[in-house]
Every structure is written in C-alpha cells, then in structure tokens.
Amino acid sequence: MTRNLITPDPGSGNGSPPLLEIWNLKVHFPDDAGPVRAVDSIDLTVREKECFGIIGESGSGKTVLCLAILGLLPGDASFSGEITFKGENLFSMPSREIRKIRGKEIGAIFQNPATSLDPVFTIGDQLSEALSRGEGFSKAEVNTNLIHLLNRVSIQDPALRIRQYPHELSGGLRQRVMIAMGIAAEPSLIIADEPSSGLDLRIKRRIISLLQDISQNATMFIVTHDLELAEKLFETLAVMYAGEIVEISGCKEFFKAPMHPFSEGLLNSLPSRGMQPIPGSSPSLTALPEGCRFFPRCRYAMEICKNKHPELFSLTGERQVRCFKYA
Numbered sequence: 092m093t094r095n096l097i098t099p100d101p102g103s104g105n106g107s108p109p110l111l112e113i114w115n116l117k118v119h120f121p122d123d124a125g126p127v128r129a130v131d132s133i134d135l136t137v138r139e140k141e142c143f144g145i146i147g148e149s150g151s152g153k154t155v156l157c158l159a160i161l162g163l164l165p166g167d168a169s170f171s172g173e174i175t176f177k178g179e180n181l182f183s184m185p186s187r188e189i190r191k192i193r194g195k196e197i198g199a200i201f202q203n204p205a206t207s208l209d210p211v212f213t214i215g216d217q218l219s220e221a222l223s224r225g226e227g228f229s230k231a232e233v234n235t236n237l238i239h240l241l242n243r244v245s246i247q248d249p250a251l252r253i254r255q256y257p258h259e260l261s262g263g264l265r266q267r268v269m270i271a272m273g274i275a276a277e278p279s280l281i282i283a284d285e286p287s288s289g290l291d292l293r294i295k296r297r298i299i300s301l302l303q304d305i306s307q308n309a310t311m312f313i314v315t316h317d318l319e320l321a322e323k324l325f326e327t328l329a330v331m332y333a334g335e336i337v338e339i340s341g342c343k344e345f346f347k348a349p350m351h352p353f354s355e356g357l358l359n360s361l362p363s364r365g366m367q368p369i370p371g372s373s374p375s376l377t378a379l380p381e382g383c384r385f386f387p388r389c390r391y392a393m394e395i396c397k398n399k400h401p402e403l404f405s406l407t408g409e410r411q412v413r414c415f416k417y418a
C-alpha cells in the first residue's frame with residue numbers, strides 16, 4: 092500500500108517529529124486451522140519524547156507488535172508492512188544492523204524478568220554488558236556508569252547488588268534491574284511490555300514513578316493491562332482488539348470518555364467504575380468474523396456491524412475509532 096492512502100499521524104500532535112512509524116503492519120503465524128492473524132493492518136505514529144501506550148485484552152497482539160518493532164519475531168512468523176525508526180525501514184535492514192539498533196537506540200523492558208535475565212551471570216555483569224554495548228568504555232568508566240544506573244532506578248546498596256545473581260533478588264528489584272537493562276545505553280526509544288505485571292501494589296507504584304521519571308527524557312512505547320499505569324503515564328493511548336487498533340486517543344480524553352464500545356467495556360470492568368466484565372470472549376484469530384470483530388459482544392451492535400468491517404474513523408482532536416457509531 093502506498094503511504095498517502097494511510098490516515099496520517101495518529102500521534103499526540105505534540106508537534107515533535109515522528110520517531111517510530113508503523114505502516115500497515117501484519118504479522119501472521121502458521122496454524123493447522125489457518126493463519127493466526129496476530130497483528131492485522133496496524134498503522135501508528137510515535138513522536139519524539141512521547142509516551143505512547145497500548146492496552147487491550149490478552150491475546151490481542153500487543154506483545155507480537157513489540158517483538159516486530161524490536162526485530163525479534165519468531166522464525167515462523169510471516170510479516171508485511173513497514174516499520175520506520177528515525178525514517179529508516181527496519182524491515183529492510185540487515186539483521187546485523189537491527190541488532191546494533193536494538194539495545195543501543197531502541198531499549199527493551201520485557202514482561203518477565205525470570206526469562207529475560209540470564210541466571211548464570213551476576214547483575215553487575217549483565218548491566219555492564221548492556222552499558223558498554225558497542226562503546227569502547229574502560230572498566231573504570233563502566234563501573235562508574237553502573238553505579239549511576241543503579242542509583243537512577245533507586246537500587247540501594249549497589250556494591251552488593253552487582254555481585255548478586257537474579258534469583259537472589261526480590262521481584263521488585265529484578266524488575267528494576269530489567270528497567271536498568273532497558274535504559275542502560277540511553278536509547279532514544281524504550282519498548283516496555285507489561286513493565287508492572289506481577290508486582291504488589293507498593294512496588295508497582297514505585298515502578299510507575301520510575302517510568303514517569305524515565306519518560307521525561309525518552310520516547311516510550313508501553314504495553315500494559317494496568318489501567319492505573321496507563322492513566323498515569325500515557326500521553327497517547329491505543330486500544331487493541333483481536334489484532335487491530337480499535338481506538339486511538341489522547342490519554343486524558345480517553346479516560347474521560349472512551350468511545351469504542353470495547354474501550355467503554357474495559358473501563359467499566361474497573362473496580363472503581365462498577366466492575367462489570369465484558370460478556371463473551373474475543374474471536375479466534377484464525378476465524379475472524381467478516382464484520383466488526385467486537386460485534387458479538389457489543390451492546391450497541393447494529394445491522395451493518397455484522398457484515399461490514401469498520402475502518403478507523405477520524406474524529407476531532409486526532410481521535411480515531413473503529414466503530415460505525417461514529418461513521
């Protein structure tokens with residue numbers, strides 16, 4: 092698809108140039124029942140210094156989207172479209188180049204520290220590696236940077252911590268080490284997938300304030316189930332449902348008045364807003380309905396929704412909603 096056919100700039104409109112742009116991204120996995128359409132025709136723009144966030148139900152394609160940006164899709168995934176970072180198409184770069192960009196220019200904070208930290212190396216070794224990536228730092232410089240980095244993520248007693256192995260740390264500390272890994276090389280873009288999952292409330296709040304602090308100087312792309320984190324941190328918010336974006340909005344406007352029926356359902360399922368779960372479940376990604384993917388669960392469903400797939404309709408204030416209510 093040519094670029095000028097795509098609705099431009101679903102970003103926050105903060106006036107900064109785009110850092111990351113995604114054009115008609117599709118990621119499919121093979122399956123006996125047919126291709127699993129994990130990410131389906133996604134377009135989005137993340138601007139410099141913006142905090143862009145994605146929310147959505149489990150299995151809606153959020154992690155696959157992050158992996159695509161990081162060039163870490165599994166070998167059996169087939170993908171098409173374009174992902175440009177600083178104007179360069181990541182999909183047409185040799186894998187050597189992508190590896191260079193990842194870690195140095197694009198940092199990652201993953202969902203599960205248990206699988207992302209290497210159990211056989213100390214925290215100090217792993218962070219030093221992340222710090223010195225591609226740079227010719229001396230050992231003394233790396234050590235100074237290491238202490239500075241641990242201070243930044245509020246890890247007390249750094250001299251002790253750097254000698255420890257991941258299993259010796261509490262969940263909250265490990266999560267802060269993960270964040271330290273992601274920001275070590277001072278990347279201009281940080282991708283974080285569920286940075287606050289599995290933590291108790293007190294630790295979670297500390298992680299949120301740490302991420303707020305980091306977002307002052309970096310562009311963030313964050314995936315979460317945690318609507319408290321979303322509300323506190325995001326500037327622009329996109330909602331995913333069954334592989335596609337169903338709403339893009341400024342974060343404040345979104346929490347004031349969600350527009351897509353699925354978004355409304357998500358917010359109504361919060362304890363503070365009545366705790367009403369959305370009935371039913373999302374469709375199988377191998378057998379997606381012809382019309383609106385949310386149609387079977389939607390309290391506003393109309394005749395047209397059954398057979399016609401809604402596009403993302405642009406509304407005022409750069410808001411976009413994939414629903415015929417707003418056509």
Ligand SMILES: Nc1ncnc2c1ncn2[C@@H]1O[C@H](COP(=O)(O)OP(=O)(O)OP(=O)(O)O)[C@@H](O)[C@H]1O
Pocket residue numbers: 120121127129147148149150151152153154155156165316376
């Ligand atoms: N390697 C794979 N092979 C086949 N299918 C996959 C693979 N990875 C992901 N999928 C499928 O792609 C879809 C999207 O998965 P993804 O992990 O992106 O969801 P998610 O939105 O991150 O969910 P969660 O909120 O639970 O983390 C799911 O149906 C999943 O089963």
Ligand code: NI
Pocket residue numbers: 153154155284
């Ligand atoms: Ni996920």
